[in-house]
Amino acid sequence: MKKMNTGIVTALSAIGIAQGLKVFTYKKVTGKWDWRPLLQTGGMPSSHSAGVASLASYVAAKRGTSSIETALAVVFGAIVMYDAQGIRRHTGEIAKLVNDIDADIEVLSGHFPGLGHVKQEEELNELLGHQPAEVAGGAALGIVIGLISAWIEDSK
Incomplete structure (x- = not known):
């Protein structure tokens, strides 16, 4: 059986985790529970930023910071994050x-x-879209998830 692409799983997991966290950040801001943020754009943390940052950090950890794959992931991620907050x-x-x-x-x-x-x-x-802090929060979450994913894969 062929192994699933860990980079894709990492990025999609980061997006899902970020979307799930929006329910809790919405509760903290408004004082009300609401499940709608699970399916909405905007909010804290940015799932777009979490996804691209997790992919970039995963690729950097696996291939090295000077690889062409890392360059592609970082530039792609920067464009996505700029677009999200701009x-x-x-x-x-x-x-x-x-x-x-x-x-x-x-x-x-x-x-x-x-x-x-x-x-x-x-x-x-x-x-x-997102406020800069929401993009930064998503990026920080993504970097952590990407590095954890690479560490888990290396420890197997």
């Missing part, structure tokens, strides 16, 4: 503004019946 976060902030404007126009249309506003059926998703 473009995706700004898109979420724009979605919040659009949702707020829609609510304000709805209130105005109540005062001015001729305005003719049709409310959005669903609000835009505002939790798309």
Whole structure:
């Protein structure tokens, strides 16, 4: 039987662990238990960052820091983490503004019946990206998971 690719298992495990931790960080922030963060983007820690950081640290531990595989994993990870806290976060902030404007126009249309506003059926998703601390938290979690995975594989 062929062995599963440990790098893939490591990255997917880190993503799953990070998503699971979001339930607990949500509880800590809001005081309420909610399982929805398991399936949502955004939040602490970043599962995107955890996944790519675990893969990069696993590859570095197995192949060495000067290998082409490590270079690929690190550059790929840096792009993903930059995107998570940059473009995706700004898109979420724009979605919040659009949702707020829609609510304000709805209130105005109540005062001015001729305005003719049709409310959005669903609000835009505002939790798309991450704050820098959420990306850093995911990266730290991922590095630890990647190194543990490499250590476990080497100890077999």
